[in-house]
Amino acid sequence: MSAPFRVERRLDCPAWLNWAIPVGAVATALLAGAVLLFFLGVSPLAAYTAMFRGALGDAWGLSETIVKAIPLTLAGLAVGLSFTMVVWNIGAEGQLVMGALAAVAVVRYAFVDSAPVMFFLMFVAAALAGGLWAGFAGFLKARWSVNEIITTLMMNYIAILLTEYFIYGPWRDPSSLGFPMTAPFPAAARLAVLGGTRVHVGLILAIFLALLFRVLYRWTRWGFELRVIGNNANAARYAGMDYMKNVLLAMFVSGAVAGIAGMIEVAGLQGRIQPGFSAGYGYTAIIVAWLARLNPVGTVFVSFLLGALLVGGDTLQVVMRLPLASVQVLQGLILFCVLGGEFFRNYRIVPVGKGE
Amino acid sequence: MDSSMQQAPLVEMRGISKAFATVRANAGIDFDVRPGEVHTLLGENGAGKSTLMNILNGLYIPDSGTIRVKGENRRFSSPRDAIAAGIGMVHQHFMLVQVLTVWENMIMGLPGLEAILPKKTVIKRIQDISTRYGLGVEPEARVWQLSVGEQQRVEILKMLYRRAEILVLDEPTSVLTPQEVHHLFNTIRQMTAEGHGVVFISHKLDEVMEISDRITILRKGEVVETLSGRNVSKEELAEKMVGRKVVFAVDKTVLNLGETVLETDGVCALNDRGLPAVRNLSLSIREGEILGIAGIAGNGQRELCEALSGLRPIQFGRVILMGVDMTGAHPIEFIKAGVGYIPADRKGTGLVGSMNLRENFNLKNFWRKPYSRGIFLSWENVAGETGRIVERFGVATPGLGVPVRNLSGGNQQRLMLGRELSGTPRLIVAMQPTWGLDVGATEFVRDQLLRQRERGAAILLVSEDLEEVMALSDRLAVIHKGEIMGVVDDPRGVTEEELGLMMAGIPMSAAVRGERSL
Numbered sequence A: 001m002s003a004p005f006r007v008e009r010r011l012d013c014p015a016w017l018n019w020a021i022p023v024g025a026v027a028t029a030l031l032a033g034a035v036l037l038f039f040l041g042v043s044p045l046a047a048y049t050a051m052f053r054g055a056l057g058d059a060w061g062l063s064e065t066i067v068k069a070i071p072l073t074l075a076g077l078a079v080g081l082s083f084t085m086v087v088w089n090i091g092a093e094g095q096l097v098m099g100a101l102a103a104v105a106v107v108r109y110a111f112v113d114s115a116p117v118m119f120f121l122m123f124v125a126a127a128l129a130g131g132l133w134a135g136f137a138g139f140l141k142a143r144w145s146v147n148e149i150i151t152t153l154m155m156n157y158i159a160i161l162l163t164e165y166f167i168y169g170p171w172r173d174p175s176s177l178g179f180p181m182t183a184p185f186p187a188a189a190r191l192a193v194l195g196g197t198r199v200h201v202g203l204i205l206a207i208f209l210a211l212l213f214r215v216l217y218r219w220t221r222w223g224f225e226l227r228v229i230g231n232n233a234n235a236a237r238y239a240g241m242d243y244m245k246n247v248l249l250a251m252f253v254s255g256a257v258a259g260i261a262g263m264i265e266v267a268g269l270q271g272r273i274q275p276g277f278s279a280g281y282g283y284t285a286i287i288v289a290w291l292a293r294l295n296p297v298g299t300v301f302v303s304f305l306l307g308a309l310l311v312g313g314d315t316l317q318v319v320m321r322l323p324l325a326s327v328q329v330l331q332g333l334i335l336f337c338v339l340g341g342e343f344f345r346n347y348r349i350v351p352v353g354k355g356e
Numbered sequence B: 001m002d003s004s005m006q007q008a009p010l011v012e013m014r015g016i017s018k019a020f021a022t023v024r025a026n027a028g029i030d031f032d033v034r035p036g037e038v039h040t041l042l043g044e045n046g047a048g049k050s051t052l053m054n055i056l057n058g059l060y061i062p063d064s065g066t067i068r069v070k071g072e073n074r075r076f077s078s079p080r081d082a083i084a085a086g087i088g089m090v091h092q093h094f095m096l097v098q099v100l101t102v103w104e105n106m107i108m109g110l111p112g113l114e115a116i117l118p119k120k121t122v123i124k125r126i127q128d129i130s131t132r133y134g135l136g137v138e139p140e141a142r143v144w145q146l147s148v149g150e151q152q153r154v155e156i157l158k159m160l161y162r163r164a165e166i167l168v169l170d171e172p173t174s175v176l177t178p179q180e181v182h183h184l185f186n187t188i189r190q191m192t193a194e195g196h197g198v199v200f201i202s203h204k205l206d207e208v209m210e211i212s213d214r215i216t217i218l219r220k221g222e223v224v225e226t227l228s229g230r231n232v233s234k235e236e237l238a239e240k241m242v243g244r245k246v247v248f249a250v251d252k253t254v255l256n257l258g259e260t261v262l263e264t265d266g267v268c269a270l271n272d273r274g275l276p277a278v279r280n281l282s283l284s285i286r287e288g289e290i291l292g293i294a295g296i297a298g299n300g301q302r303e304l305c306e307a308l309s310g311l312r313p314i315q316f317g318r319v320i321l322m323g324v325d326m327t328g329a330h331p332i333e334f335i336k337a338g339v340g341y342i343p344a345d346r347k348g349t350g351l352v353g354s355m356n357l358r359e360n361f362n363l364k365n366f367w368r369k370p371y372s373r374g375i376f377l378s379w380e381n382v383a384g385e386t387g388r389i390v391e392r393f394g395v396a397t398p399g400l401g402v403p404v405r406n407l408s409g410g411n412q413q414r415l416m417l418g419r420e421l422s423g424t425p426r427l428i429v430a431m432q433p434t435w436g437l438d439v440g441a442t443e444f445v446r447d448q449l450l451r452q453r454e455r456g457a458a459i460l461l462v463s464e465d466l467e468e469v470m471a472l473s474d475r476l477a478v479i480h481k482g483e484i485m486g487v488v489d490d491p492r493g494v495t496e497e498e499l500g501l502m503m504a505g506i507p508m509s510a511a512v513r514g515e516r517s518l
């Protein structure tokens, strides 16, 4: 026993730690990042101030942060739903892309001028596209126990390549001077924005869905079934809960919400799709869901934080002239510390000598 | 054994206290184990036995108090520390890696060079230990292939492999058949003869009196008394433990039987490995009747119970419930038809450890009014009924919102029994319903089963405790290799020896006649 402290298992996690751990983690990350910045020849203080200002300091930064938080929230809720029943849908990226593609298809082929009708059609199409995309993996799992991690991941590539086929091929905008992108959406297909900002009504939808999910988990039979299956599949069977049906349904709903995230991103922000339009939201959503500990309301807040991190990083690049890689290292540090902080939920450090 | 009384203790716990939030699980407990003795911990459910031993094993850190091992102060922060100091514990739920072999489990997690010894050396050592202590088990077998009794032997072996001098056995016998208990006791005696110390926890007083050198009785986290294991009576122990007199006799009224509730016709079912476990089994139970199933564990009892509650597919034959053919129906339809099932495996199947008491009550009730309306749950009604069960079944818990894994083993069992035995089930399939319960609770649960019988429920009672099935059953069937060896119409008119023969696979006609002609 030479170490000056020892690690002990915690039986339960006191409530204050739920706040102290993330805060401490971010502080640690910023400290570690300060060292990095120092060696890059930048004043850490100035860099952090710039990041903060850029992401949250003015209306523009704030709106950019929110705009990034919207798809993160939706996709985070989507994967969180499947994680709740311990089914690993890590294909939100593909489902999101399929949702966006479905929205583009609606715009191309449904000639309606009414914005509400258009919204409705895009919404349904995106939900179906994402839902069926994930539902297929769910079906394979339910029917033949095919590992959903592999299928959902592989289907991401299929979805992305399929989309690129349309972008480069039949759906390329003839007036885009050869750039690979689809035609811009007509006004009827664009979502309303709040004030003069880029924040669109997707924000309201995201918050609404988060609250809906909270109700789902807490107050509905289906939500209860999902949680029981996730906690103890044996007991769920014993209680008469149908695993196959629930896997199918959960994967469908999960994919549908991810699909809606894609449609909202296109209709609310970009107005067209081009290669790489999703910025990996479907993957980041997995981190969001975990950091939020699968809590729907927590998902909104975590998405906002991660959105701020993304925007702040952009600012750092521009203002401080830092290379993209160093910004990503900084973002990585923060995620690393937050995830590492989870350790303290289960263990505590005790100085040796106490109690002896 | 008298010489050991003077020897210095192997381990000495002084003034141990431990509280969980508002629950005082241990309050100033003194406990020691001497070389060559079996020191039994006895107490009601939730008295703090497992907590005290988990502290000794480094799983919990005490709030105060000291642990001395061979006169030296120690502080354990993990079971690894404890085993390094020579203290090994076998928990009621085993901690083996199911997919690995026995010998691989032995070296799993060993520090340093011991983990990379050649396989031959490891197996040699395993064989040495198992012959010495009578812990026969195949080193190359994979753990999931072993019976519960064999897995327990592997756990004990693992501790001896790690050179444990003090072995803590937390309710080891509740999962064993009488033969296996006998076997275990021989192992324990061999260990004490070599100077090991053993801590034994059990609710079965006959066993306690058979094996203990000393007995420490706990009540509500405090030591009531430590007494010698010789010359005590069952009644005395029970009274000290519960604080009142306990009735061991079952008071059963004669009932008029009602309609047939359950009828099976040539049921066949497979076990988890796809081998026949229930063969051509026909039985029927009527309202107000308890049909006991006696048999050695692993003879198809679990598979039968699961087949009767829709959890296991039926290969051939039919299951008829109240005149309706339920063969192949989904488990929820059995639940809706009023079939209550008390599985033997409460932690893995009957309860969700990470969920709270309300949610665990809801587990079997979420589909019906007033606990849900349409797609919505009514937690208020759930909480109301959960509270009533907690009160009626005496579940000791700090509240309805705590995860059930924080309850003591017996209190988990009470909660599950409360859920299955409240309400108005038509058929109750009960497997080992009194496993892990203290004497008071056992008395209570037997009483509840009889009340359900009086109400008109049909009950299938599976138990390895012959005394229990003989006392409670109206008729008694003996199962062997998935087949019924015979049904005894008057369980009081048959001897334990006759039952024993049937349990060994001799059909009733032969067993009963054979006995008489001897």
Ligand SMILES: Nc1ncnc2c1ncn2[C@@H]1O[C@H](COP(=O)(O)OP(=O)(O)OP(=O)(O)O)[C@@H](O)[C@H]1O
Residues within 6 Å of the ligand: A011, B020, B021, B023, B024, B025, B043, B044, B045, B046, B047, B048, B049, B050, B051, B052, B396, B397, B398, B405, B406, B407, B408, B409, B410, B411, B436, B438
């Ligand atoms: N991890 C925990 N968190 C909160 N409370 C706990 C925890 N473990 C035990 N308790 C409480 O401490 C008390 C003592 O529990 P313990 O498991 O030691 O009882 P026991 O004597 O082993 O009972 P049983 O015979 O039922 O196994 C109980 O009231 C239980 O609810």
Ligand SMILES: [Mg+2]
Residues within 6 Å of the ligand: B049, B050, B051, B170, B408, B409, B410
């Ligand atoms: Mg216990």
